[in-house]
Amino acid sequence: MESPTKPISYLDYKGEYKGILGWIFSTDHKRVGLLYLYTMLAFFSVGAILGLLMKIQLIAPGYTIMGPQTYNSLFTLHGIIMIFIIVVPGLPAVFGNFFLPIMIGAKDVAFPRINLLSWWLYAVGILIVLTSQFMGDGPPDTGWTFYAPYSFQTATNVLPAVFGAFVMGFSSILTGINFVVTIHRMRAPGMTWFKMPLFPWTLYGTAWIQILATPVIGITLLLIIAERTLGIGFFDPALGGDPILYQHLFWIYSHPAVYIMILPAMGVISEIIPVFSKKTIFGYKAIVLSTMAIAFVGYFVWGHHMFTSGMSGRALFAFSFLTFLVAIPSAIKVFNWVSTMHKGSLDLQTPFYWAVSFLFVFMIGGLTGLVLGSLATNVHLHDTHFVVAHFHFIVFGGTGFAFMGAVHYWFPKMFGRMYDANWANLGWGIFFIGFLALYLPMFYLGIMGMPRRYYDYLPEFHGGNIFSSLGAIVLIAGLMIIFINLVRSARHGTKISEKNPWGGTTLEWQVDTPPTLENFEEIPTITGKPYDYN
Amino acid sequence: MSEEKTHIVPYKTQVIVLFVLLILTGITVAVTRLEFGALNTLIAMLVAGIKATIVLAWYMHLKYEKRLLPMLVAGVVILFLLVLFVTFFDYSYR
Amino acid sequence: MIEHRDDQGAKLGMWLFIFTELLLFGMLFVVYAVYRSMHPEAFRIAGEELDVTLGTINTVILLISSMTAAMSITAIQKGNKKLCLQLLGITILIAVIFLVNKYFEWGAKFEYGFYPGSPELHELGYGTILFFGLYFFMTGVHALHIIIGIGLFIYVALQVKKDKIHQTDHVWLENTGLYWHLVDLIWIFLFPLFYLIH
Known part of the structure; x- marks a missing residue:
């Protein structure tokens, strides 16, 4: 046992392994969360640089710095990294692992060893994906969607990329199982379902999607592997297969996966906004129910990715209708957040800036989603830059902004140090401007008809692309300020031991800073509701 | 942390369940030889559904959960x- | 470090895993349904190529193994370690027999030139190609689960032998049992869909 006087922080704890081994073999949920964080930051940097390279290529028509084949493999790798390595595990794997047990008053997740295993599977999956870049026939050029029949016709290394994604799917499933069991079995005494904070609630919805949707991509990727190695013919028109069936299977997972990305982001925003408005969250139950509604309805809208691929007319109509339906619970949440801020005493700090800018970009992303969900406009906009702008507003603007907000919100608790607020705010400002400059012109370019996934474009699109590419450079500059500030502060920032620097009401603000090895010396008993500011 | 006593399923119940499952298997094979048109598939799926429910309820203990x-x-x-x-x-x- | 035991939680975790398996196979059933609806006649004719007797035998023995697996839990709950081990032994034996049957069944198909990507198969038309593609893929994935099940049962039997699993702590055995019943459940649907098409 540790010293009887003062329980030791999880950062200083010395287990049976020392140094880095003490991290990669640690089953402590907080260390596993940080392992995910470091892995993600490393690959996010790679993915962002790939994005920047693509934007530099697009700064002028024709060959700027790369040819078509390089461009194809760059957007494929950019997609695989950003989707499978960053945003799908994203918030649940980092902040879910770190804060879910603390927020519900538990000492760890239900299966700590499986939790560590899921990080290992994730790491192995990444390594397998990376081999696809360096082996024989060149990096894959299919896009992250691996659409059939091209994915089994191209000579490039599709196999390792697909197999790596399959292994990471396992990791995602294990995280989901862990969270559902943790929430069902390990809530502190007195914490009934409707006294649970909202971030755990969104993690709960997310975990169910991870459990129920990820196996679909698992089997779909296995089918692609079988198709490439054995030539079975499931998706090969020459053998009677239907390539559209591949798209069905792929999107049965990959659309719910969008909700795996965005639901926990909504949870983070629901945590940040009441704390910095010093006000109880408006419509707690509405947020909970809309979360579960999104998780459920989101399972049946996959067809809106396939409006131009040749589905039957009735299917088009059904999917368009369901897509409009799923927008309702998202809008309910936005109303809740805005109402929470109404007449609150706003505390303008870095996490709050991220949360408010999240609302802004998320609304643009959501409303343009409806433009794409309507059949008539979709036919015009399908596979143009409008789509690229839309999903970057949702995935980068939604999940990415919430991720940044979460980092700045929980940073002092995680590291026991404070970052430099001025640099953090400056980084946010530059990043935000860069973001809008980068993606807003893409809506326009898309409406004018500039297709996605081409390394070249017609001269009339030049103006918008210059604007967009310069935005990318600004965005990267903002990102660098943010990262350097965070990395420096994690090592040299002012030490704080205050338990509750922001005045939050959830349980993570009642434990030590940084948390002790077992989070709670005594499991608390919950009596009141979360977000009680009265 | 055992809030409730685990239910012990008697051997006899398990043998009876097996016999029911085997009888249903016999039925579904026998039905194949009869001519019901499209109904054949429906009957086969119905019998499989009943078998699955029995396995879930008794062998997988859902009845006792x-x-x-x-x-x-x-x-x-x-x-x-x-x-x-x-x-x-x-x-x-x- | 933090030691706590929660059998209910472990079982819930296993059920969640079973859900993932159900959806994994479920999607294969979707693929099956789509292609069968496109080529009903070809699926019927191709289905007649499969050996109903062998399929029925495998169905029956898999059901029996489900019973012995369920009984082994009763045995350990009653503290009867020896009977439990015997029942586990029978379960493993039946699983191996299932695979041997499968081996001969597949072998016969290969001899006729019916395997994925074979030139003989490719001459037989879309429906037949898809039927046999699905047949090999789905029974193959199922067989993979049987192999994993055998490994799990061997591990569990060793734990029972070492008294790591005993009368009051048998959640590992229960969860392995659940997994095995899942494998049986899948077969309950595979059998009529491939061998008994009419």
């Missing part, structure tokens, strides 16, 4: 059927 698990299993089955249904919105009307 608290309400949560049977509800979750039902939910997953409904989800699957809905996915199948929505997929055929495309394939039935091409």
Whole structure:
């Protein structure tokens, strides 16, 4: 046992392994969360640089710095990294692992060893994906969607990329199982379902999607592997297969996966906004129910990715209708957040800036989603830059902004140090401007008809692309300020031991800073509701 | 943390369940030799569904569990059927 | 470090895993349904190529193994370690027999030139190609689960032998049993869909 006087922080704890081994073999949920964080930051940097390279290529028509084949493999790798390595595990794997047990008053997740295993599977999956870049026939050029029949016709290394994604799917499933069991079995005494904070609630919805949707991509990727190695013919028109069936299977997972990305982001925003408005969250139950509604309805809208691929007319109509339906619970949440801020005493700090800018970009992303969900406009906009702008507003603007907000919100608790607020705010400002400059012109370019996934474009699109590419450079500059500030502060920032620097009401603000090895010396008993500011 | 005593299923029940399952298997094989047209597939799926329910209830102990698990299993089955249904919105009307 | 035991939680975790398996196979059933609806006649004719007797035998023995697996839990709950081990032994034996049957069944198909990507198969038309593609893929994935099940049962039997699994702590055995019943459940649907098409 540790010293009887003062329980030791999880950062200083010395287990049976020392140094880095003490991290990669640690089953402590907080260390596993940080392992995910470091892995993600490393690959996010790679993915962002790939994005920047693509934007530099697009700064002028024709060959700027790369040819078509390089461009194809760059957007494929950019997609695989950003989707499978960053945003799908994203918030649940980092902040879910770190804060879910603390927020519900538990000492760890239900299966700590499986939790560590899921990080290992994730790491192995990444390594397998990376081999696809360096082996024989060149990096894959299919896009992250691996659409059939091209994915089994191209000579490039599709196999390792697909197999790596399959292994990471396992990791995602294990995280989901862990969270559902943790929430069902390990809530502190007195914490009934409707006294649970909202971030755990969104993690709960997310975990169910991870459990129920990820196996679909698992089997779909296995089918692609079988198709490439054995030539079975499931998706090969020459053998009677239907390539559209591949798209069905792929999107049965990959659309719910969008909700795996965005639901926990909504949870983070629901945590940040009441704390910095010093006000109880408006419509707690509405947020909970809309979360579960999104998780459920989101399972049946996959067809809106396939409006131009040749589905039957009735299917088009059904999917368009369901897509409009799923927008309702998202809008309910936005109303809740805005109402929470109404007449609150706003505390303008870095996490709050991220949360408010999240609302802004998320609304643009959501409303343009409806433009794409309507059949008539979709036919015009399908596979143009409008789509690229839309999903970057949702995935980068939604999940990415919430991720940044979460980092700045929980940073002092995680590291026991404070970052430099001025640099953090400056980084946010530059990043935000860069973001809008980068993606807003893409809506326009898309409406004018500039297709996605081409390394070249017609001269009339030049103006918008210059604007967009310069935005990318600004965005990267903002990102660098943010990262350097965070990395420096994690090592040299002012030490704080205050338990509750922001005045939050959830349980993570009642434990030590940084948390002790077992989070709670005594499991608390919950009596009141979360977000009680009265 | 054992809140309730685990239910012990008697050997006899398990043998009876097996016999019911075997009889149903016999039925489904026998039905194949009769001519009901499209109904054949329906009957085969119905019998398989009954067999699956029996396995879930007795061998997988759902009958003896608290309400949560049977509800979750039902939910997953409904989800699957809905996915199948929505997929055929495309394939039935091409 | 933090030691706590929660059998209910472990079982819930196993059920969640079973849900993932159900959806994994579920999607294969979706693929099956789509292609069968496109080529009903070809599927019927191709289905007649499969050996109903062998399929029925495998169905029956898999059901029996489900019973012995379920009984082994009763045995350990009653503290009867020896009977439990014997029942586990029978379960493993039946699983191996299932695979041997499968081996001969597949072998016969290969001899006729019916395997994925074979030139003979490719001459037989879309429906037949898809039927046999699905047949090999789905029974193959199922067989993979049987192999994993055998490994799990061997591990569990060793734990029972070492008294790591005993009368009051048998959640590992229960969860392995659940997994095995899942494998049986899948087969309950595979059998009529491939061998008994009419």
